[in-house]
Amino acid sequence: MSSLSSFASKPFNSILQCCLFLVLIGAVSAQLSSTFYSGTCPNVLSTIQSAVQSAVGSGSRMGASLLRLHFHDCFATGCDGSILLNDTANFTGEKTAIPNVNSVRGYDVIDTIKSQVENICPGIVSCADIVAVAARDSVVALGGPSWTVPLGRRDSTTASLTLANSDIPAPFLNITELLRSFSNKGFSPQEMVALSGAHTIGQARCTTFPTRIYNETNINSTFATSLQANCPRNGGDDNLSPLDRTSSTTFDNAYFTNLLSLEGVLHTDQELFNGNGTGTTDSFVSSYSSSSSTFFTDFSDAMVKMGNVPGVELEEPCLVMLPCQTERT
Ligand code: HEM
Numbered sequence: 001m002s003s004l005s006s007f008a009s010k011p012f013n014s015i016l017q018c019c020l021f022l023v024l025i026g027a028v029s030a031q032l033s034s035t036f037y038s039g040t041c042p043n044v045l046s047t048i049q050s051a052v053q054s055a056v057g058s059g060s061r062m063g064a065s066l067l068r069l070h071f072h073d074c075f076a077t078g079c080d081g082s083i084l085l086n087d088t089a090n091f092t093g094e095k096t097a098i099p100n101v102n103s104v105r106g107y108d109v110i111d112t113i114k115s116q117v118e119n120i121c122p123g124i125v126s127c128a129d130i131v132a133v134a135a136r137d138s139v140v141a142l143g144g145p146s147w148t149v150p151l152g153r154r155d156s157t158t159a160s161l162t163l164a165n166s167d168i169p170a171p172f173l174n175i176t177e178l179l180r181s182f183s184n185k186g187f188s189p190q191e192m193v194a195l196s197g198a199h200t201i202g203q204a205r206c207t208t209f210p211t212r213i214y215n216e217t218n219i220n221s222t223f224a225t226s227l228q229a230n231c232p233r234n235g236g237d238d239n240l241s242p243l244d245r246t247s248s249t250t251f252d253n254a255y256f257t258n259l260l261s262l263e264g265v266l267h268t269d270q271e272l273f274n275g276n277g278t279g280t281t282d283s284f285v286s287s288y289s290s291s292s293s294t295f296f297t298d299f300s301d302a303m304v305k306m307g308n309v310p311g312v313e314l315e316e317p318c319l320v321m322l323p324c325q326t327e328r329t
């Protein structure tokens, strides 16, 4: 112990610091715990919550964007903050992956929170944990359920453009492909439906659903016509439509009632319910449409599980003390 403390008192570079940290917390780093920061940064949760409330207060869509940021972080290489990394001359991250580019928002909100957290407890809290807590606080800020977020994720020094492209589901997948995508991350069909209920908040660009509104038949025609008015056949690719026609700034179960009336916006949304009794996930959609409390419970449980999606160990993970978007060494 004396040799360790004399070593720790010397100046050392961030790589050694990272390795030392790994030695010290190595035993617990694999197992997340909701009390991970209670000794080292007791005010971290209230700091993140205030910042999220403020960001969502200035524009409710940010709540949706922060929830999606966590999903896209976790599905590519596990919840390791890899999605936050900016590209540099020598490094290509996940931001330019097809599901993320010109689409994922909220990076700067996470950096703002990170700097506030660094002010109260420097070098303690990972960017990946901030993203996970911000996702929960966003759902709560928009009227949805709360859950306890297990903590102690480490930030990756690397990222994978390839895995971001392959593992984050695309909006043109069919139900079989969707089930496979989520099953690859350990989710059951019911958990997949619950997580998809996240589309009860937020917006989608026209470019993500042209076939749905112009060529599909299992869509309410009045609804299709109204989406077509905002999304012409040519142009308007970046125009936005709410993913939940009725209440896109409130986290409720209206997404599922929409699906029952064939008013899913994305092809993948309506794939969860085909309306003729043959769909393997139809019963879950019906159940969540009739009980928001069942949806809230299952969504919360599935979010905790999503926060545990295992990473691919590309490299030793590090604890980041820089802005979350800065290259990590
Ligand atoms: C089931 C497979 C899924 C597909 C194919 C999918 C696809 C999409 C697409 C295409 C958009 C619009 C993006 C844009 O316009 O650029 C979107 C938005 C969104 N997604 Fe998903 N998503 C899925 C599951 C999820 C899950 C599991 C979550 C979170 C738990 C989630 C949360 C969101 C949110 C909140 C938005 C709105 C974001 C905003 O307004 O900034 N999605 N999704």
Ligand SMILES: *[C@@H]1O[C@H](CO)[C@@H](O)[C@H](O)[C@H]1NC(C)=O
Binding pocket: 088, 089, 090
């Ligand atoms: C990129 O790599 C080159 C050679 O390895 C190095 O000289 C340069 O400083 C690096 N640039 C950045 C922005 O890291």
Ligand SMILES: *[C@@H]1O[C@H](CO)[C@@H](O)[C@H](O)[C@H]1NC(C)=O
Binding pocket: 174, 175, 176, 177
């Ligand atoms: C889903 O897409 C795959 C190809 O990716 C295709 O083989 C399969 O038949 C499709 N399934 C359904 C139910 O349409």
Ligand SMILES: *[C@@H]1O[C@H](CO)[C@@H](O)[C@H](O)[C@H]1NC(C)=O
Binding pocket: 210, 211, 212, 214, 215
């Ligand atoms: C709709 O289907 C037609 C005929 O198959 C095709 O030419 C067109 O590109 C499709 N439009 C969209 C928006 O998918």
Ligand SMILES: *[C@@H]1O[C@H](CO)[C@@H](O)[C@H](O)[C@H]1NC(C)=O
Binding pocket: 220, 221, 222, 223, 261
């Ligand atoms: C489509 O939606 C409109 C408006 O909400 C509704 O009046 C109509 O009954 C729906 N049509 C079908 C076939 O569900």
Ligand SMILES: *[C@@H]1O[C@H](CO)[C@@H](O)[C@H](O)[C@H]1NC(C)=O
Binding pocket: 218, 274, 275, 276, 278
């Ligand atoms: C049920 O609906 C799906 C999608 O809307 C369609 O592909 C399928 O052919 C329908 N099955 C029956 C038996 O009508």
Ligand SMILES: *[C@@H]1O[C@H](CO)[C@@H](O)[C@H](O)[C@H]1NC(C)=O
Binding pocket: 086, 323, 324, 325, 326
């Ligand atoms: C990352 O990139 C974004 C967008 O290009 C920029 O606004 C931000 O300042 C960058 N952050 C860092 C820490 O490099």
